[in-house]
Amino acid sequence: MSRVYMLAQALLPTGFATNVRVTVADGRFTAVEPDAPAAGAHTLAGLALPGxxxxxxxxxxxxxxxxxxxxxxxxxxxxxxxxxxxxxxxxxxxxxxxxxxxxxxxxxxxxxxxxxxxxxxxxxxxxxxxxxxxxxxxxxxxxxxxxxxxxxxxxxxxxxxxxxxxxxxxxxxxxxxxxxxxxxxxxxxxxxxxxxxxxxxxxxxxxxxxxxxxxxxxxxxxxxxxxxxxxxxxxxxxxxxxxxxxxxxxxxxxxxxxxxxxxxxxxxxxxxxxxxxxxxxxxxxxxxxxxxxxxxxxxxxxxxxxxxxxxxxxxxxxxxxxxxxxxxxxxxxxxxxxxxxxxxxxxxxxxxxxxxxxxxxxxxxxxxxxxxAQPLGAIAVGKRADLVVLDTTHPDLACVSGDRAIDRLIDLWLFVAGRDAVKTVMAGGSLVVEAGRHRARDAITARYVATLARILAE
Known part of the structure; x- marks a missing residue:
């Protein structure tokens, strides 16, 4: 079963693009179409970069x-x-x-x-x-x-x-x-x-x-x-x-x-x-x-x-x-x-x-x-469907515009905002992180805390 997403902004192998319609099936990108109509696709707002x-x-x-x-x-x-x-x-x-x-x-x-x-x-x-x-x-x-x-x-x-x-x-x-x-x-x-x-x-x-x-x-x-x-x-x-x-x-x-x-x-x-x-x-x-x-x-x-x-x-x-x-x-x-x-x-x-x-x-x-040794590192057909979407409403990223916007946003992510700017993450075609939270954060964290409590108490 395929799923379709609309990337408001994205870094493609050809450079910065907007309104990128991507189709995902079996964990891979099967279509990547810049300047495309949304046509009912689920929109991922922000700047999408390869995972x-x-x-x-x-x-x-x-x-x-x-x-x-x-x-x-x-x-x-x-x-x-x-x-x-x-x-x-x-x-x-x-x-x-x-x-x-x-x-x-x-x-x-x-x-x-x-x-x-x-x-x-x-x-x-x-x-x-x-x-x-x-x-x-x-x-x-x-x-x-x-x-x-x-x-x-x-x-x-x-x-x-x-x-x-x-x-x-x-x-x-x-x-x-x-x-x-x-x-x-x-x-x-x-x-x-x-x-x-x-x-x-x-x-x-x-x-x-x-x-x-x-x-x-x-x-x-x-x-x-x-x-x-x-x-x-x-x-x-x-x-x-x-x-x-x-x-x-x-x-x-x-x-x-x-x-x-x-x-x-x-x-x-x-x-x-x-x-x-x-x-x-x-x-x-x-x-x-x-x-x-x-x-x-x-x-x-x-x-x-x-x-x-x-x-x-x-x-x-x-x-x-x-x-x-x-x-x-x-x-x-x-x-x-x-x-x-x-x-x-x-x-x-x-x-x-x-x-x-x-x-x-x-x-x-x-x-x-x-x-x-995996097909990673690009938003392109045939690659694993991995994305990290930055929150372009974050205060450190919100005022960026112009011809060099993509470079400035990446610089601000790496050197200023860091992890706080990560909004959504797709891995293998599944949205595993939304609004900055992993879908199973509470259960995974509770198990981790209980594990360390026992180990460190011994």
Missing amino acids: VPNLHCHAFQRGMAGLAERRGPASDSFWTWREVMYRFLARLTPDDAEAIAAFAYMQMLERGFSAVAEFHYLHHDIDGSPYADRGEMAGRIAAAAAATGIGLTLLPSLYGYGGLGGQPAVAGQRRFLNDPDRFARLVERSREVVRAVPGAKVGIAPHSLRAVTPDTLRAALAVAPDGPVHIHAAEQVKEVEDCVAWSGRRPVEWLLDEMPVDDRWVLIHTTHMTPDETVRLARSGAVAGLCPLTEASLGDGIFRGADYLEARGRFGVGTDSNIDIDPAGELRQLEYSQRLAHRARNVMATAEGESTGRRLLSEALSGGAQAL
Whole structure:
């Protein structure tokens, strides 16, 4: 059954358009007609933009947001934050994981993300033993996506070791661990469980060079000869130093030298790259998966954004640890980090007079669609019917008019109004957010609150 909507204003691949009549069937746009009569279509007032893909998420970490904001006896870093995560996971059941994921996905939708790549490494029971159903936790992610309506690319993660060169894992990592054979069965099971989510895809996520060896990384690639491949790379200085000590090369350098890195690949963070690595990654066709709010929270460092764009590199954004779920916030933080690094303004714009917000959004849409391996990122025939509609009566957007209105509205969304400007969100052809509220907000929130109350009381 098809449904017809009238978009008062919309950003199409050809540019700004008004009175856009869109027809949706089976979760896709089947017709997009600008300057068309309403003819009984349901009108979505405001500015309709493509829904933003979230290319990197660890959903369970939404439940521990704020738990690591107390200084320890020595300098805090990613490595001390990780110990907080291990303690949190010592209490988490499958029901808990599903409740937290649903809450995180609901917030993504309310704030303008319409699809998510779940980098999924929480596989086993609290003591590290496998569940009777090897896809138990993957199934909980799929259930949360189905309940909220968010698009899903599920990335089961191979995690086998505790450090570079095959070092033994520590106790806190026991819920993550698989060998290549068990991982292959997990990927197969993941393909089965995502069938409950319309349009869902499955890729793979070798966790990092810390968590795999060259042989197990190659074995993981053999499990999925097509589809997306995501891996953490060069997030922290210590990781780079350890990789040089192990291999004589830096993480991104090693991957580009040893692995078939191409447009299937997404290298998450890539915070610490040399100029040569930056250019080589851009030329590979891979996507840099940036999570600016998490990278700032963990003190990771600043990505070489201007250099990477100059080399025509592709990037998208993700929420990673889910400390503040907001596509506008991620893109704003990306630009502001570049301003701090370069002591300049509008660094991620590539030409004189270009809208910085428009450039950031355009890159996040195309890079995110590539990373999720889904038909996302545009209001066009054949694409997944994902929209985020901004409230153009919002005080920060209400007085915008003229030839450059679309650029100004996007700039004001990303740099001023943020999440408050999101009015309506369509995901897979369904209106999941109206008047800024997810259709199941009350039930999802109540379950989340009850879950955290129990976990944090233990």
